[in-house]
Amino acid sequence: xxxxxxxxxxxxxxxxxxxxxxxxxxxxxxxxxxxxxxxxxxxxxxxxxxxxxxxxxxxxxxxxxxxxxxxxxxxxxxxxxxxxxxxxxxxxxxxxxxxxxxxxxxxxxxxxxxxxxxxxxxxxxxxxxxxxxxxxxxxxxxxxxxxxxxxxxxxxxxxxxxxxxxxxxxxxxxxxxxxxxxxxxxxxxxxxxxxxxxxxxxxxxxxxxxxxxxxxxxxxxxxxxxxxxxxxxxxxxxxxxxxxxxxxxxxxxxxxxxxxxxxxxxxxxxxxxxxxxxxxxxxxxxxxxxxxxxxxxxxxxxxxxxxxxxxxxxxxxxxxxxxxxxxxxxxxxxxxxxxxxxxxxxxxxxxxxxxxxxxxxxxxxxxxxxxxxxxxxxxxxxxxxxxxxxxxxxxxxxxxxxxxxxxxxxxxxxxxxxxxxxxxxxxxxxxxxxxxxxxxxxxxxxxxxxxxxxxxxxxxxxxxxxxxxxxxxxxxx
Amino acid sequence: xxxxxxxxxxxxxxxxxxxxxxxxxxxxxxxxxxxxxxxxxxxxxxxxxxxxxxxxxxxxxxxxxxxxxxxxxxxxxxxxxxxxxxxxxxxxxxxxxx
Ligand SMILES: [Zn+2]
Numbered sequence: 001x002x003x004x005x006x007x008x009x010x011x012x013x014x015x016x017x018x019x020x021x022x023x024x025x026x027x028x029x030x031x032x033x034x035x036x037x038x039x040x041x042x043x044x045x046x047x048x049x050x051x052x053x054x055x056x057x058x059x060x061x062x063x064x065x066x067x068x069x070x071x072x073x074x075x076x077x078x079x080x081x082x083x084x085x086x087x088x089x090x091x092x093x094x095x096x097x098x099x100x101x102x103x104x105x106x107x108x109x110x111x112x113x114x115x116x117x118x119x120x121x122x123x124x125x126x127x128x129x130x131x132x133x134x135x136x137x138x139x140x141x142x143x144x145x146x147x148x149x150x151x152x153x154x155x156x157x158x159x160x161x162x163x164x165x166x167x168x169x170x171x172x173x174x175x176x177x178x179x180x181x182x183x184x185x186x187x188x189x190x191x192x193x194x195x196x197x198x199x200x201x202x203x204x205x206x207x208x209x210x211x212x213x214x215x216x217x218x219x220x221x222x223x224x225x226x227x228x229x230x231x232x233x234x235x236x237x238x239x240x241x242x243x244x245x246x247x248x249x250x251x252x253x254x255x256x257x258x259x260x261x262x263x264x265x266x267x268x269x270x271x272x273x274x275x276x277x278x279x280x281x282x283x284x285x286x287x288x289x290x291x292x293x294x295x296x297x298x299x300x301x302x303x304x305x306x307x308x309x310x311x312x313x314x315x316x317x318x319x320x321x322x323x324x325x326x327x328x329x330x331x332x333x334x335x336x337x338x339x340x341x342x343x344x345x346x347x348x349x350x351x352x353x354x355x356x357x358x359x360x361x362x363x364x365x366x367x368x369x370x371x372x373x374x375x376x377x378x379x380x381x382x383x384x385x386x387x388x389x390x391x392x393x394x395x396x397x398x399x400x401x402x403x404x405x406x407x408x409x410x411x412x413x414x415x416x417x418x419x420x421x422x423x424x425x426x427x428x429x430x431x432x433x434x435x436x437x438x439x440x441x442x443x444x445x446x447x448x449x450x451x452x453x454x455x456x457x458x459x460x461x462x463x464x465x466x467x468x469x470x471x472x473x474x475x476x477x
Numbered sequence: 478x479x480x481x482x483x484x485x486x487x488x489x490x491x492x493x494x495x496x497x498x499x500x501x502x503x504x505x506x507x508x509x510x511x512x513x514x515x516x517x518x519x520x521x522x523x524x525x526x527x528x529x530x531x532x533x534x535x536x537x538x539x540x541x542x543x544x545x546x547x548x549x550x551x552x553x554x555x556x557x558x559x560x561x562x563x564x565x566x567x568x569x570x571x572x573x574x575x
Contacts, residue, residue: 020546021542021546025548026545026546026547028546034550034565035565035566036556036566038550039552039555041555044558054542055541055544056543056544058541077532084495086567132572133566138563139571140569140571141569141570141572142566143566143568144566145567275533280533280539281533281538282539
């Protein structure tokens, strides 16, 4: 019988924090600026410049640590990781090796196989590097230091994952928690969340870990899944052939769907870490930790429990709505105003999700306010506008967030409750469609639908379909 | 001299520091590093059991900045520090990722 292998995976996840300024200087972290317009002597590594730590970065790191059940090192400091590369103007990266801000936590994930806790070894703060751009015209490289010094946290997991499915579930969970905290938008595609995968295989039932490789440049769930599968097979094949797995860093090529060993530097990596003498230690008091704890928003797991108790909406709706803090906020605020959780949920699950998908948008980009959504629901419930008009109005509110009542008024979309006008219109429709009227009277129920449609059309959509239905039946008797 | 620095060590330190040393410089560096280590060895004469390693000279901690953008675009000035520049960027020899 062929040998059975177990895959052992640990992740190093880099998350770009949502701070407005860099970790050690007051330059903007805004994305996509003209090259080198967000730089200063600190983030370009000029001799004599001094880094000063951004307090917000410490607080975001603490918030993420607390939300992932980590302990906080109340005495923490920064170290220099030394290496030469043009993206790193100081020739060292400021990071935390010896006393990372958070340690020993974990998050619970759920896969088809059930629930499981993935341990977090540590979370440390560090700075991002600059961006290298290959020049197309000359054989040279151009360096943009706008990213240099952008604050990151690196979340190092324990080697607790056994499959790509667990890896994705873990990343999903981290992303959800961090987005809820507002500490980052955690987008893999845009690089605000980056995952390096450490993977080894071992014979099933054995304790000892195999030699691991590290894979970089994985910027989608698809790439991560394919890279894990490919690397697992590559390592098993080596072992089956009696060869050894070499501990190395491999780079994933998304187009070729293949990973290759990155050229090892002349020598083994020797970063010669030492404490950064420019940065003083961080001492975190119990009070400070408590302050951060008090400020934590209700996270998704707690929210779900509360939704089940407070709102009469389907479990599936609650799951989807709480996946995004923005949707959850919209739901809770609109419900607080109109007191109709089921209606609000329907607008979110239906039209909102449809428009998001159709337009390729993120929930954060939704413009409609809870107040205006609640108002739209009330207008519909009161029969002031009918269902199809409401959908049209919502589509515009979705991006422009105007007052639906005022809009319906201005555009003449309010349902006409004038019984006389409705009767006149229906009489005209019946006169124009004698065959349909006869069909209905002859027992063809379907003919009524056609007549309702004709009446709605004649009323320019502003009639109440229920009222039209009723009056038609009355006049056809 | 109690500390003898090997040729391999000097070679390795040279690679890490990106220095190309002449034979003469290597010999001098071996001597200098040896005597630096000898000097540090003096610490062994002290009993440091129980002493916390010191990473900072001053008893200062928690020096923070508020998260407010203060720096504007100073690219022109910053690029004056570049040995070479092109299109508003620092120009360096071709650096391949892999
Ligand atoms: Zn700067």
